[in-house]
Amino acid sequence: MEVLLGLLTIEPMSGYDLGQVIRDSVGHFWNESYGQIYPNLKRLAEAGQVTAQTERQKGKPERHVYSITKKGRKRLAAWLEVAPQPEIPRNELLLKLFFGAQISPKISIQHVERMVESERAFLREFKRIELEEIAKSEQYPDAPYWKMAARFGQLELEAHQRWGEETLDELRKIAKKQRKHTEKRKKKSHAEK
Amino acid sequence: MEVLLGLLTIEPMSGYDLGQVIRDSVGHFWNESYGQIYPNLKRLAEAGQVTAQTERQKGKPERHVYSITKKGRKRLAAWLEVAPQPEIPRNELLLKLFFGAQISPKISIQHVERMVESERAFLREFKRIELEEIAKSEQYPDAPYWKMAARFGQLELEAHQRWGEETLDELRKIAKKQRKHTEKRKKKSHAEK
DNA sequence: TTGCCATAGTTCTAATAGATATATGCTTAA
DNA sequence: TTAAGCATATATCTATTAGAACTATGGCAA
Known part of the structure; x- marks a missing residue:
């Protein structure tokens, strides 16, 4: 309100x-x-x-x-x-990742890739906004505050990108390990026939 | 659910x-x-x-x-x-900061300091959890996934701490500039008496 | 003529946090 | 001995919100 x-x-x-x-x-x-x-x-x-x-x-x-x-x-x-109340978190991607062992790592990889890709677009948008803010900063007393708020978004997106990269690496390792394991399994079952 | x-x-x-x-x-x-x-x-x-x-x-x-x-x-x-839906953002601190020009920078400083301090405690908690996860990782197939989800929180908190420090610097500069401006004002008004 | 789009506003449903309340026991302090 | 406080355990209720769905005004394109 x-x-x-x-x-x-x-x-x-x-x-x-x-x-x-x-x-x-x-x-x-x-x-x-x-x-x-x-x-x-x-x-x-x-x-x-x-x-x-x-x-x-x-x-x-x-x-x-x-x-x-x-x-x-x-x-x-x-x-x-008035002191602001903390945000109530509700991050579906993380929740799905948390229970990721119940599904194929390929699905988790897709979920994370999707996030990384869409947030990359937002990061570009922030760069554009930043240039605009610099141009505006003489006009509005609020502009430094707007910039600080935007900076939060930027840093957060950067942290997400970093996390996304690390996480994709890890998930790919898990997927590889599983593929190996599956192939081992296949071999074994073939030998039994 | x-x-x-x-x-x-x-x-x-x-x-x-x-x-x-x-x-x-x-x-x-x-x-x-x-x-x-x-x-x-x-x-x-x-x-x-x-x-x-x-x-x-x-x-x-x-x-x-x-x-x-x-x-x-x-x-x-x-x-x-199913592809996760993005989180609906609702960050009251940032909203209050965005409109910060309507109030004293001292208030904004307090809001940001409060956040920095409380999230610092959470960061320490993540360090503790990390040690526990390492201990648990042999027991549960889910453990690598839990670690990835925790890593997100950690990176996010680090980004927030970084932003908090930058923002407090900026706000302190604004406050200082205002104090100077207020003193100038006081001087001028005194001279007019 | 119809469909689509933008501007502009309204109503409604499903979902949620958290406050409040109730219940079972145990422990401690008055 | 009694009341308060605490933990475990559950249930109800109110206020708030997103977003879907809907309505209305006009203009433009197929």
């Missing part, structure tokens, strides 16, 4: 815009579905923490643009000062 | 045990509340994927020990082969 207030300090926006901006600016560490955005904007408006202006648009549907109020800024500031 | 099946492949356990084991073994990347554990065990039992045995205990309440069935093993294996 407070992410809406935070983003409205940058500029007034519609619910749809907020959804887009959340995805594009804080999406690597925060998520908010439209199922929450719209009802929460309504709540915030009722509480006098944002105001809504209806706009007619050419070629598009009519939209409600929300602006933060003084009251909203106060609420945001109060929230920002 | 499938984490329950996975852990029951290791040994039969009660719901309470499962809660403890989840916290202690996969807790750095997976969470499951008792609000899910009990209803899900019931569901799994109804589906014939686990069986329940009631035990009387001396000095403690009666307990239901669950064992995985063949059917349960099949379900687990099928689930393990």
Whole structure:
């Protein structure tokens, strides 16, 4: 909920815009579905923490643009000062890997490869964002903070890539060992025929 | 739900045990509340994927020990082969940092320091676990997989520590600059009196 | 004309954390 | 002796959330 207030300090926006901006600016560490955005904007408006202006648009549907109020800024500031709660972890890849002995190592290899590949694309995206932030840093007082948040994502992705490489090595060793073992088995069974 | 099946492949356990084991073994990347554990065990039992045995205990309440069935093993294996979905991020510290320009840098410093300190304790815990895993690795076919999952946590924590240090440096610079600016302001306002 | 896409918003379902509560016993302190 | 605290063990409930599914407005292309 407070992410809406935070983003409205940058500029007034519609619910749809907020959804887009959340995805594009804080999406690597925060998520908010439209199922929450719209009802929460309504709540915030009722509480006098944002105001809504209806706009007619050419070629598009009519939209409600929300602006933060003084009251909203106060609420945001109060929230920002509260100690953050830790993230609740829920990493399906790791859970599947943890029980990996129940399946072929080839499957685990695929799971890890998929992650490594998709996160590589995100890493490239961070490089691009970094260049943009440098260009913007004179315009916005928030920019150093944005950069710090982005840096977290970058370091995390680098750690994931490193882990991915190590883990693929290990899994390939296990797969090789198993193949050997399977071949041994086959040989033995052939000899028995 | 499938984490329950996975852990029951290791040994039969009660719901309470499962809660403890989840916290202690996969807790750095997976969470499951008792609000899910009990209803899900019931569901799994109804589906014939686990069986329940009631035990009387001396000095403690009666307990239901669950064992995985063949059917349960099949379900687990099928689930393990499905491509994992990415984690939904929700990192409150980063969100609060992102909007840090709205508050004093001192508050942001506190938030980051708190994280660095608490994750340092987790890092020490990983070192301890690592020694244990080495000792166990002959006993369990799963042990290499457990080690890989633990390694992820370790690398992630190291990345967080690194980020924390960089970020505290940066925040301290901002705070210093602001203090200077505030003193300049004070001087100026004093001169105007 | 229909389908697709983008903008814009709403409702609904399934899932989850964690708070709260209950129950069984044992131990310790008042 | 009683109450509180603790561990084991389970169950219920509330608030929150993602994302699927849906509706609406327009424009453009097949």
